[in-house]
Amino acid sequence: MIGVKKLIVQVNGRDLALTNLNKLYWPDDGLHKRDLINYYTGMAPYLLPHLRDRPFTLVRYPEGIAGEFFYQKECPEHAPDWVQRIPVSVDGGDKRINFVLCNDLPTLVWLANLGCVEVHTWASRIGNLENPDFAVFDLDPAPPATFQDALEVALLIRGVLAEFGLMGCPKTSGATGFHINVPLKPVYSFEQVRLAVQYVARLLVRVYPQRCTVERAVSKRQGKVYIDYLQNGRAKTMAFVYSLRPRPGAPVSTPVTWQEVENGLDPVSFNIRSVPKRVALLGDLYAPLREESSQELDAILKLC
């Protein structure tokens, strides 16, 4: 295959032209575009149920992670006919954007071939587009606070959620941060979800101001873990579960168990090579987020 510029493959009956497979994507790790496509192809059984019916934002790195990248919400014009699209108004106005829905393997492979290193989607699915089916706690340690500090805050958030009868699913961000996704019954507005997450975040800041902050000014976060509740918004997207990250070592945003969080973990160890083996062994730790949840936010919203 060396030197082949273009490779026509058939994926589930769809013809796809894969291009520049030998282009270096992670130059320091010797990982090529074909490794990117291989990863998403192998992870498809775990990833697709999560992606189903969510407006997809393309984050494209046509020249690899060292090159320029761009966000693309509108489905590219040259997309094959069989790529599903959904017209959505991002700001609630008349203007609609045709988002891609990544509901099958050919679409996922096609997106990978476009250089989509990262997977970004909405927190809601068509049918309930205005009602997210999960809430996000996005924890970002600001130096000298460390990843370990983010884990500590994550454990406290787990405890607070349990107080309200809620269960959250932890995952690495693939970078320096940590995420907790809380599966929700899709009946709340983005605003309500944000309010609930904001309530928990402020509760933590009040009790543990030494380590927690909701301060928007980066300069004021120093040494603390920033609890970003604003990620809970309409059309907000962030690195999705099992998304590769454009960072050295090709890390993956990886679901972990709370036991692993308690024991401490190294986010770099979850990467393009290790995660496929890990999910083969452990299955999809994010299974609770695949199907519609019955978890409700009423207990928190009463206090907001």
Place this chain on the structure above:
Amino acid sequence: MFKTVIVFAGVMERPLIEKEGVERMRTIWKGAISFGLVNVPVKLYTATETNDIKFNFLHAKCKTPIKYEKRCPVCDVVVPAEEIVRGYEYEKGRYVVLDEADFAEIEIEQTRSVDIIDFVDLAEIDPIYYVKTYFLAPGDGGQKAYALLRQAMQDSGKIAIAKVVIRSKQHLAAVRVYQNCLVMETMYFPAEIRSPAVLPELDYEVKLSENELRMAVELIENLAAEFDPGKYTDDYRQALLAIIEAKIAGKEVEAVPARPEAGKVIDLMEALRASINRAHQEKGLQPEVADGSEGGMAAEANPNVRAARPDPEARPRRRRATGE
């Protein structure tokens, strides 16, 4: 009663300088010893250190290190270093400000030299004069002159009395030979030494019998020994270290918030629970009781769910797990 607690946060035993060589010591001053027409370039090092156990002051409630701030009470702001100047209070509430240039001016005139004034016998100097000891190491190109001065002082048995400026202050100093090194003892000026005549307790007379005096002298002679510094250790410090080590071993340690132990997480969890309960009370609500009846969670297949599942067992189990 106490607003602060003190917690040990230092290294247990600070290695002595000899272990890793002199380069670990910081030159605090470079200059020259000058006497007559001879100039001996030297570098100054601190010769002694205080082995005090370092404690940090913490806020007793949350165990956070206390922050010290330089505040201006009039402007009500924290004053950054570059906005701090030195003022001399020449009469109550009135200051004349001296800036760095003013200090630098004086230093240029007298600095960078240990000016030897006289050579005297060491025994003539009462220890009350001594402040602090510095090593004088030969400076660049000064090895020969240094060796010459050292040998000459050794042979004559004399020590030098000198004046030196260190950190904007002129000191009286004694330069002498210690092992193979020239050392400088900074000294108080005579005007800085108080007279015991001011002590009212000493203003009395008493008649001593010869017998009593002879017995006291005999007692002293019985206890007379060679001075062996190795014999003397800091008992208080060692007792304190023993307590500290026992507390660390027994986990009776105050964790700094930066790296809380598992116990800290539980404490915080209690505080979070209390905060939630207060919020409920303020709203006139009953706290929610998790019923553990979440559906469709695939709990069996997913350790994630099990670990976080809010059933009534969850809390004690979590405590055990984090408390290990």
